[in-house]
Amino acid sequence: MFIQKIKSEGLSHLSWLVGNDGEAFVVDPRRDCEVYVEEAARAGCRITHIFETHRNEDLISGAPILANLTGARVLHGPNAAGDVAYADTAREGDTFEFGNLRVRVLETPGHTDDSLSFVIYDTDFGEDAVGVFTGDALFIGDVGRTDFYPDRAGEVAGMLYDSLQKILKLGDQALVYPAHGAGSVCGDNMADREFSSLGYERKYNDMLRISSRNKFIDAKLAEHHYQPPYFRLMEKLNLTGAEPAPRVITPRPLSPAEFRALPGGPAIVDARTVSAFLGAHLPGSLAIPAPMIPAFAGWYIEPGQPVVLVVSDPEQAHEAAQHLVRIGLDNLAGFLTTDMPEWSARGLPFHSLPVMHVDDIRERFQNPPENWQLLDVRSKTEYEEEAIEGSVHIYAGELADKTDELDKNRHYTVMCASGARATIAASVLERAGFSKVDVFLGSFGAWKSTD
Incomplete structure (x- = not known):
């Protein structure tokens, strides 16, 4: 039996590959999902099930893509805002067996109406839960945001409180496997670690220490979260199923002449460091350092808009493109590595910021x-x-x-x-x-x- 974390940097998204007795399942896969197939094969397992804890807002789900690659069955929660075209519905109490590893479904709404948690048991060693995949209901040091239903704000905050009590009843020994870590837009106060237990969270997670349901609701209503425009695209694609990620994620390199000949006014994203941008940059370019692309690119780039990357090297171009593809910004026109002294030596314009x-x-x-x-x-x-x-x-x-x-x-x-x-x-x-x-x-x- 093994549990492997697969992290998507920038988004701070955590997905999980779990295997036993030659079979494996994945929890909340990302769009560029070949890694799960490769890691499962390395462990001598085939992926038979894909569990989604909820309809993600901040990234494209890889569940339908991974299902096409593996033939695995996808399970999603009830009460999604529409039919999840690529998934069967899992409900409270459903169980799945992987040798001596048992998975049991908990309905844990609040963050979203369709939120599920997946509890794991080792049937060779007693009846208590070994761990729980909590999605965005419970994080390490924080709990999920509840602002996606503004007309039902108090109701859904109360639902999350009830769901957290249900999770805590699994026992202090159970380990916590969330869908996001520190740096995610899905929570403000996550710990800068990605391991914990329900016992530790019960004792030290400030939101779990609120014993009154009404006080918990008040605390959630007082929070303020931002919803980038691209969230709406993610919600749509995660109902219908997105296309696979481009086979070659790194866009093509461009010469200055090729860049200047591009039609259609592409968004120019300067993914270099802040200091590099401040020193010299292309007129009209957006400074979004590569690690910050998941948090900010979706605010400024329209779906389908061509994107040109300004980067230090092809490796940085790959990193930046990977971040963009995971949030559905696929129209990558190319990248420039021309440094600003060379650019200006050609008589081409550049700006700097004091x-x-x-x-x-x-x-x-x-x-x-x-x-x-x-x-x-x-x-x-x-x-x-x-x-x-x-x-x-x-x-x-x-x-x-x-x-x-x-x-x-x-x-x-x-x-x-x-x-x-x-x-x-x-x-x-x-x-x-x-x-x-x-x-x-x-x-x-x-x-x-x-x-």
Whole structure:
């Protein structure tokens, strides 16, 4: 018997391959799913079942694709917002046998109406649960968000509370296998580790320590989460079944001439480091460092829109493209590795963005330049917890849709927690025609360290 975690970096998505007696099942596979077949074969197993804990909002499910590759049966929960075309429905109490490994279904709605948890037992060693795949109901250090049904906000928060009590009844000995880890958009307070037990979570997970159902509901209603536009595409594709990921994920390399000849105004995503972008970048490009693509690309790129990547090397192009493919942004027109000195040597245009030190910001508050504004692009929760007096707030993800609220004649210094999101936001402003923009490098972290 084995349990293997397969993590999708950036999304912080955790899927699980479990095998015993020559058979295996997968929990919540991702779109580029050949890895499950390869790892199962390496363990001498064939994949016979695919279990989905819920209809994911932040990535494309690989369940229908993996089913076509393996012939495995897909099981999904009841009460999805429509029929899941590629899956059979699993319900409370259903069981599946893999030798001495038994899987039992729990209906655990709240995060979504169709949420399931899958409990595993070793029938050779007693009747208690060994572990539970909790999907997005229970994380390590946090619990699932409940904001996908705003007209039923209190109801679904209460449903999640009830589901968590059902999971906790499995016993402190049971290990927890969630669908996401720290860094996911599906929770704000996940621990920076991917292993735990129900006993440990019961004792140390702040949300599980709330003993009153009404207080739990109040706590969930007070949360604020963002829903990038691409979530709607994920929800649709995860009902009907997405096409397989491109066989070759890395797009083709482009010369400067080929790039300039591309039709249709592609989105230019600069996936290099923040410092590389600040130093020199292509006009109109978006600064989205490769590890941050899952969190931010879906805010700014339309489904089907051609994408050109600016990267340091082909390996970074592969990483960036992989992130885009997992959220359905497949129209990859190519990548550029031309460095900016070579670009400028050809007489081609480039931009740079000035950076501000914390001392510069303090000086600006003491002697404000004419028509200057500090723009904080952290999340609403971060901003409400603590902010620099005199700043204004627009979340980085929402900025592209809110540039009309800002005056293009003003000078904006953009800040976040460290400078990474601020650079993304500054590139959004620059692309929208704002010419007086700089970045507070170090941002709130630097401000606090010298306070």
